[in-house]
Amino acid sequence: MNEAPLLEVRHLSVSYRQGKAAIPALRDISFTLQAGEALGIIGESGSGKSTLAWAIMRYLGSNGRIDKGSILFRGHDLSRASDKEMRALRGDRLAMVYQQPQAALNPSIPLGKQIAEVFTTHRGIGEEEARRRAVEMLERVRINDPGRVARLYPHQASGGMQQRVVIAMALATEPDLLLLDEPTTALDVTTQAAVLELLEELRQEFNTALIFIAHDLAVITRIADRVAVFYAGEMVEHSSLRDLFHGPRHPYTRGLIDCLPARGSGQSRRPLIPIPGRLPSLTNLPPACVFEPRCPYAEADCTVIRPELKEEDGHATRCLHWRHLVANQARIQATVHANQLETESMPGSAAPALLEVHGIAKTFPQGSAGGLFKGASRHNARVLSAVNLQLAQGETIGLVGESGSGKTTLARCVLGLTVADEGTMTFGSRDLPLRLDRRGKDTLRDLQMVFQNPDMSLNPRHTIRTILVRPIRLLERLGKRDAEAAARDLLRAVNLDERYMDRFPSQLSGGEKQRVAIARAFATRTKLVICDEPVSGLDVSVQATVLNLLRELQTRWGTAYLFISHDLQVVQYLADRVVVLYKGYIAETGTADQVYSGPNHPYTELLLSSVPVPDPDAPTAHLALYSETKTEVLDGQGCPFKGRCHRHIGPICDQVFPPFQMVGPGHGVLCHIPIAELPRGAGLGTATIPPPGIVTGNMEPLGQ
């Protein structure tokens, strides 16, 4: 073993020039990384975590500059290396995987050839041999039928497959250090779990050191040995993974852990503890401690004395009062629990039905849509198949599933934005027309939506005033003055200052924009608000604020929610009942507790086991990678999940459409497996490790 560390970053400071101003993106970062070690870097957007990766790769762009410090890679200073030296290192000894696999792959070159190019460029290997090795690499990233996949173009592969190809390219030269910049953020939960499982396995095989950048603590728990927390360009905490989770010393890390929805069954629905305030502007940093303005533990000296990164028993923190924080942790948590436990929402069973959906189906024509020259050989994509749904007043239904499961289409059909092909809907005592333009003002007033991305859902040319006043005037027929007053009330209800009325959306932060979007959805005392992934685009600390707000508004106004999310923890936090959609079919439905404690549909089991658990000691299941390597079989026969199912019980699954079995009151599962043998207890926190056979693709019936 080499004694010297693989990578040693010493007092690194990086700034970006913007006009005449220099923006200090990273300040005084020091850490070391041994060969084969995995370092997780956690930070919200603007924390400088990606800048660190670019600095190491020397990809800072024309306006970025390393001001101070050194980056020693095997004792060689990268900050002073020539461009030629860097070119030789990049993609050979140093490799990087980015967030968007689509952007990293060249759309006009087959996947296999792109990997082969790594060999021909860096190793000078002949074409034939390089092609053979590329197929070998595809096999090593667990791609089925690598010979066929090598000939595919990027757009023909799924997102997970693309990311695995990018990882294969990065690992092709067996680099010493692999930088991963949010490699799973853009992927589905199940795909994310599969990529994480793969990385966990490959780390052992290749003995590559990793720097894994993420905004979410849960994601890195299975990979990282050590964790560094970044905030506003500084490293505020650095320790081993377990120390960080069991005894965080910096208030920011504490906040990041507290603002995640709790694990366990649905009863523990304590409000989340958000981190107040927002990231300081890098050009106008607080004088002493950068976290002081948002810190609940701040004392007078925090604004005066600049804390240094102090290490004690291998656990470094940039906080003056960390001892105080550690000592008081238990007490503070207890009071928070006591204060906020009473906000328990009512169960939906007693309340009258608000929305009833019967047999909603939707098929989208594929290929050149709407053209005069319609091809004859197009096949249609069935997105929803006879979906039934009941929603009571004031109830929250969580709608979960991967992308392509039809959850957004279902929401749009309920709203009338997409016109369902068949089926009926009733709302209250009224019939709900399928087409939006057949709905009267009364109906429009009752049904609103919060979209995923507030940048898309707020008109950038309208002020907040226009955005809020317009629906009130249109639907409530209020006068100008009354509508303005109502809009101000709404703004206050979502905890925004009245000063925001005359601002444009671009002048607000992401969380503030989403709160405006929520205010708009509630503008007309709405009875049902459909939320389509309303927090997935937001930073973790902001998510908590928005989720709390949604619950607060629900208790105040008794609004029902249809809450779409791929994040089961978020759904668990908000939902009374959960509906699991797979390829337009309801795979499972039940109360949140029923779904989280089982018995479950195998697909639900897969989803539940894929949720990253923010606890390094939690047992982990390895279902996702298995399912990811299987291909969907869409021949319209048998069970829609048969192709990817790890609990496939034989020909019946392939030939007969499964029955919807009731496993408890209000809890149903669309599966052939006898109720007694359905997987149980895959719920968060109590994930069981499934029998080893299923990982290798065993097709035998799996009984207890």
Added chain:
Amino acid sequence: MSADRPPTARSAGRRARHRRARFWLGQIQAQPLAAFGAFLVIAWVFIAIFAPLIAPYDPIKGSFHLQDIQAAPSGAHWFGTDDHGRDILSRVMFGSRSVLVLAGISTLAALSCGTIVALVSGYYGGVVDEVLMRIADAAMALPAVLLALLILAMFGPGDLGLFASTVIVFTPLVARVVRSAVLPLADREFIAAARLRGERGPAIMLRELLPNLLGVLAVEGSIRLGYAIFLIASLGFLGVGVQPPTPDWGVMVSEAQNYASVSPWMVIFPALAISTLVIGVNLVSDGVKQLMLSLEQRGDDAPAQTRSVPETSTIPATGS
């Protein structure tokens, strides 16, 4: 953004004004060519407005003195005279009027028509889009001058015919470009939000879509203006545009072609006038495009939502 500590309204206003002034100054520094283009255009507009005051001679009344016929440029006639003994400088000055007014008005009209078509087509989509765009394609398939000649044949030569032909030639071009900017906007969720509060189609197009198209329209308008000047001059040259004896650059070039070898000034000066104005407009148009991009990047107190300043079609207005 300094949202944390509210500045007083007045100091904020002053700061914003200051910042805006600095921004425009920076733009002029960053784009000297566009500033030069703007100077050319402003100079021509100035000349057009004050032509009766600054033109040394009457543009229509000629002279029968032999020495005044096709006289070379001199102290008395800076640009020389033509075959009717008319002062070319005065004729060029007055000629700017018809071109600027006609091109300006017809560009505005084409821009409005094209935008309406684009909004209807892009927002409603489906069959409406299909029909409108195929009509546009059909109109664009003909060379611009040929199409303009056809229309002039219906209206007869003169201002009305010129106006109609310019509008009809340019509307499909504008519609195509603006529609490509409408399409991504129509998919945005603020349109869905507007539909959910019961807004009707026209309201969505005007309130939600149009404000987001201003950047594209500024770019497109300035490009079309250049082409319109060109088209009107070309039609004048072909003898179907502005009718003599009204001074018009295109007509002047066409009348002078027989004398080009003997009295080249008769061709050169009106031709120079056309090219300086068109070049000026084009430079300004490039500048507007750059400006829209930098406004988008700055994107704080002027939320210019011109995500897609599209590559404007480079079909020459005058087909060969």
